[in-house]
Amino acid sequence: DQQVKQNSPSLSVQEGRISILNCDYTNSMFDYFLWYKKYPAEGPTFLISISSIKDKNEDGRFTVFLNKSAKHLSLHIVPSQPGDSAVYFCAASAIYNFNKFYFGSGTKLNVKP
Amino acid sequence: SQTIHQWPATLVQPVGSPLSLECTVEGTSNPNLYWYRQAAGRGLQLLFYSIGIDQISSEVPQNLSASRPQDRQFILSSKKLLLSDSGFYLCAWGGQGYEQYFGPGTRLTVT
Numbered sequence: 263d264q265q266v267k268q269n270s271p272s273l274s275v276q277e278g279r280i281s282i283l284n285c286d287y288t289n290s291m292f293d294y295f296l297w298y299k300k301y302p303a304e305g306p307t308f309l310i311s312i313s314s315i316k317d318k319n320e321d322g323r324f325t326v327f328l329n330k331s332a333k334h335l336s337l338h339i340v341p342s343q344p345g346d347s348a349v350y351f352c353a354a355s356a357i358y359n360f361n362k363f364y365f366g367s368g369t370k371l372n373v374k375p
Numbered sequence: 376s377q378t379i380h381q382w383p384a385t386l387v388q389p390v391g392s393p394l395s396l397e398c399t400v401e402g403t404s405n406p407n408l409y410w411y412r413q414a415a416g417r418g419l420q421l422l423f424y425s426i427g428i429d430q431i432s433s434e435v436p437q438n439l440s441a442s443r444p445q446d447r448q449f450i451l452s453s454k455k456l457l458l459s460d461s462g463f464y465l466c467a468w469g470g471q472g473y474e475q476y477f478g479p480g481t482r483l484t485v486t
Contacts, residue, residue: 307477308474311473353475363409365418
């Protein structure tokens with residue numbers, strides 16, 4: 263039973279445009295969400311996070327939006343750059359077990375020059 | 376600063392052979408430690424996590440086991456590998472916050 267879902271396995275965007283990566287979750291007890299970026303043959307690196315008390319968190323070109331009623335979050339990258347090409351994973355954790363994270367299956371972003 | 380080490384980077388093992396992957400963390404004490412697997416074309420699946428020495432939680436029934444003999448050492452093992460054990464194995468550590476920090480991973484191919 264996958265509690266965090268990324269329904270788009272891949273996304274292709276032109277350099278300079280906006281990339282929007284989506285993530286849905288089913289567990290209403292999730293209260294902290296993270297995005298990770300992963301290059302081939304490397305471990306994921308933390309990108310940005312958001313707590314359920316917020317609906318938006320911004321860090322440079324990266325913004326994460328959280329819609330708790332829809333159980334949906336999205337990562338916006340503006341402007342997209344070729345170096346952003348990677349696999350992006352969203353992850354969620356619940357307050358009753360913050361040690362445990364549930365990851366989505368990832369979305370492979372390709373930013374074309 | 377904290378660093379996490381994993382080895383080996385790649386491993387090719389025959390079916391039925393044993394496995395031992397090691398992960399060590401430097402620069403922090405009493406970290407939470409995790410083992411994940413990414414199978415080909417799949418997401419990250421949590422295999423084990425540990426909040427302390429000899430405290431291991433298994434997330435999925437499987438052919439693997441984990442041990443934490445020291446505070447900053449996490450070992451993933453198998454007595455007899457299966458073909459389905461092939462994948463990219465990632466160790467991660469987490470502190471008091473929510474972020475996890477991943478090691479470089481081990482690519483395991485079972486032949």
